[in-house]
Amino acid sequence: xxxxxxxxxxxxxxxxxxxxxxxxxxxxxxxxxxxxxxxxxxxxxxxxxxxxxxxxxxxxxxxxxxxxxxxxxxxxxxxxxxxxxxxxxxxxxxxxxxxxxxxxxxxxxxxxxxxxxxxxxxxxxx
Numbered sequence: 502x503x504x505x506x507x508x509x510x511x512x513x514x515x516x517x518x519x520x521x522x523x524x525x526x527x528x529x530x531x532x533x534x535x536x537x538x539x540x541x542x543x544x545x546x547x548x549x550x551x552x553x554x555x556x557x558x559x560x561x562x563x564x565x566x567x568x569x570x571x572x573x574x575x576x577x578x579x580x581x582x583x584x585x586x587x588x589x590x591x592x593x594x595x596x597x598x599x600x601x602x603x604x605x606x607x608x609x610x611x612x613x614x615x616x617x618x619x620x621x622x623x624x625x626x627x
Contacts, residue, residue, distance in 0.1 A: 532603045532610055539597060541593040549573065562599045566592040
């Protein structure tokens with residue numbers, strides 16, 4: 502009798518494809534973690550936002566204005582302090598993120614087109 506090796510091989514492949522992957526492989530990025538999705542920031546602003554994301558103290562808040570000026574703060578009164586510091590640049594500011602949530606209207610899902618890359622946005626959509 503000839504041994505049929507295709508059935509065990511197909512079973513092994515199906516098991517690998519259908520079994521739950523490790524958390525690191527399946528974890529979706531949260532919109533708050535998408536540094537490139539934050540509007541108006543320069544490279545320095547993106548570096549500042551990256552530092553904001555690394556802060557473990559809660560509450561924390563990140564604010565910005567239409568010129569790309571920004572500020573963040575953590576601890577008691579974080580949102581008010583971030584807004585006040587940002588507005589020292591001379592324009593009204595808005596909160597972009599508080600704790601682990603994007604709170605700026607229109608960016609709650611991580612600004613999908615911006616996160617895909619500027620080439621797509623520059624080409625435009627049909």
